[in-house]
Amino acid sequence: MKHLIHSALSLLAALALATTIAAQARPLTGPDLQKTYDQLLAQIEKIPLYDNHAHPGFGDDSDVDAMAAPPNETDFLRVRGDNPEFVTAAKSLLGYPYDDFKPEHIKWLADKSRIAEQSGDIKYFDSILDKLNVEVCLANRAMMPSYLDPKRFHWVFFVDSFFFPFDNSAQTASTPDMGVYIPLQEKMLARYKKQEGLTGLPAGLGGYEEFVRRTLTDNQKHGGVAMKFEAAYFRSLYFGDPPRATAAAIYDKYRAGGVPSAEEYNTFQDYIFRVLIDQAGKQNLPAHFHSAVGIGDYFSLHNGNVLNLENVLRDSRYKNVTFVLLHGGWPYEREAALLTAVKNVYLDTSFQSEFLYPSEFKNVLKQLLTLYPEKMMYGSDAFPFNEALGAEESFWLSARSSRTALAAALAELVSEGAFSEEKALELAHGYLHDNAVKLYGGTK
16 A cells, blocks of 8 residues: 555656646647647637727828828838838738739729728728727827727827917927927917817916817717827926926916927926826826837937836826836837736737748747736727828738738747746737727727
């Protein structure tokens, strides 16, 4: 009997040791990698996408963003018009009959886009989402058009224009890029003033604060699910915390005219930013931030570094505000991911899924999903490049890159013994869909 007991205990010990060894992560993948990738990709294809960030619309729709690209900006290789992946996208989504984008051929896409736009049928962009298995798309737009289905496309509105109520001539002249960006912010602020029945600026800072709060409230009533900052294009993402009296003095000094100094304008913007964030908490309105490298030749990587936001993200006064770091802070994606340790901070990978090829994007996802996976979300950053090459192809490029890169990243982790295929699919569901649903809710 003792012999049997000893044998049984030895067997249990051996099994325990084997389990321990099997559960130990290894630095290299095994021979099962390709098979695991194929199995995971087949399942990942079935997961509906919740797109946390995009700019859906037609190429001649100026409301797809509150900004516009400056002339002759330097484009990343993958989003240049000669990328053959765009041809594949056009064939897949739109039935494009050619194998290239020669001028006489790409006219086919421009004509198709124009016909769809003239019809005004919401089914057009709904069909794009259906073909890519996208359930919901958060539409970052100046205003929402009638041709986007509000059940599928939820509005994220811009708030940077509130930073620019005074004479902006000095900032407009500072760089060629700002010469494009600042007039568009002035235009956006004028639209908001008209929306709220203002013909000029309120007499005092209290009136301006009320205008800001009322605009946020009305935009939320009109379907807004989050507010968006593109502040990294204009200034540092480090926002100070000046006294209200200081901001009020600046407002009173320049409301009727005069050009603020850079320091004065920055201080005023710091204060208005705090008003916006405080109101976001009161309205349960998530605050989205552009937190990656930007377009144009004068974008400051230093000013746009996501770590500049740390004093705000870790401020206990804003513990009820949901912060979303769009584009995952790239190229500071590790820093951005570590900031999501804060309970009310999330991150999406929009932009990266288009600009990075899957082999590069795989490495980003592999790291992000092994830090705080419940805080990571899919995003496309889909955008119409021109009247022929539209948001449709951009949606396709991001979706395909994300699904394949995700399958590759998870397959490596499974093959390395980090976790099981079941756990990998759980992480995939969270990143592609479930984390965003928990944050915003599903279709409305």
